[in-house]
Amino acid sequence: MSLTPQATATLSRVSTATITTVLLKKGLRNVWMRGSRPLRPGQPRLVGPAFTLRFVPAREDLATPESWSSPISTRTAIEAMPQGCIAVVDAMGVTDAGIFGDILCARMMKRGVAALVTDGVVRDLEGVLGTGLPVWCDGFAAPPSVAGLTFVGWGEPIGCGGVAIFPNDIIVADQDGAVVIPAAFLDFILAEGVEQERMEAWIVDQVNSGAVLPGLYPMNAETKARYAASKK
Structure with missing residues (x-):
C-alpha cells in the first residue's frame, strides 16, 4: 500500500511509541533510530517516505571541499528529493562533522522536503533552525562533513541509528525520536495503531x-x- 494522504493523516495521530509496540507484536524489535532526536522542542509529528543518503568514513583523497561539486554529492542528492519525503541520512553516528548546514537545509525546504532524520549532526545551528526544516539528529558540530565523512550516494538501503532503512519505507518522527515502518507493514499499523x-x-x-x-x-x-x- 502506498502512503496516501489519508494514510499520512492517520499515522500523524499515532505516536512512535505506539508504533514500536505494535510492530513488536509482529516480531520487529529494531525500528527506532538511535541518536535521532528532535533538534527543536515541540516539533510536530511528521510522516513521509524515506529518501536515503549514505556516508562512509572519511578518506583524504575523496572527502575534500572540492567533492561538493562532484556529481555524487549531497547537493546533487537534494535536487533528487521528491516533495513530502523525509531525508534519512546514514552518518555512521559520527558527531564531530556536520553533514548538512543552513544552505542545504534551506534548499530542502524550498523543495518541499518534510524533514531530515540522521544519526549524525548538523552544523550552522542557528541558520538550520532559521530555515524551519524539522530535523531529528544527534546534535550539532562546527566542522563540515568532509572533516569526518565521505558522501557516497543516495536511493539505496542504509543503516541509520542501527536500523535498516530502505527507500520508500515509511518514517514517523515525533518527540520520542524517529521510527521506520517497513512498507509491507503499513496496512497493519494503520489498522492496529x-x-x-x-x-x-x-x-x-x-x-x-x-x-x-x-x-x-x-x-x-x-x-x-x-x-x-x-x-x-
Missing part, C-alpha cells in the same frame, strides 16, 4: 479516575469487556 492509541487513552482515563494497574494494564477479561462496552 489507531486502536492501540484509543485503548491506551481509555486506560489513562481509568487511571486518572483512580483505577489500579493490575487487571487494567494489561487488561484482564473483565476490563476488556468494559472497554468493549465503552466503544458502543
Whole structure:
C-alpha cells in the first residue's frame, strides 16, 4: 500500500511509541533510530517516505571541499528529493562533522522536503533552525562533513541509528525520536495503531479516575469487556 494522504493523516495521530509496540507484536524489535532526536522542542509529528543518503568514513583523497561539486554529492542528492519525503541520512553516528548546514537545509525546504532524520549532526545551528526544516539528529558540530565523512550516494538501503532503512519505507518522527515502518507493514499499523492509541487513552482515563494497574494494564477479561462496552 502506498502512503496516501489519508494514510499520512492517520499515522500523524499515532505516536512512535505506539508504533514500536505494535510492530513488536509482529516480531520487529529494531525500528527506532538511535541518536535521532528532535533538534527543536515541540516539533510536530511528521510522516513521509524515506529518501536515503549514505556516508562512509572519511578518506583524504575523496572527502575534500572540492567533492561538493562532484556529481555524487549531497547537493546533487537534494535536487533528487521528491516533495513530502523525509531525508534519512546514514552518518555512521559520527558527531564531530556536520553533514548538512543552513544552505542545504534551506534548499530542502524550498523543495518541499518534510524533514531530515540522521544519526549524525548538523552544523550552522542557528541558520538550520532559521530555515524551519524539522530535523531529528544527534546534535550539532562546527566542522563540515568532509572533516569526518565521505558522501557516497543516495536511493539505496542504509543503516541509520542501527536500523535498516530502505527507500520508500515509511518514517514517523515525533518527540520520542524517529521510527521506520517497513512498507509491507503499513496496512497493519494503520489498522492496529489507531486502536492501540484509543485503548491506551481509555486506560489513562481509568487511571486518572483512580483505577489500579493490575487487571487494567494489561487488561484482564473483565476490563476488556468494559472497554468493549465503552466503544458502543
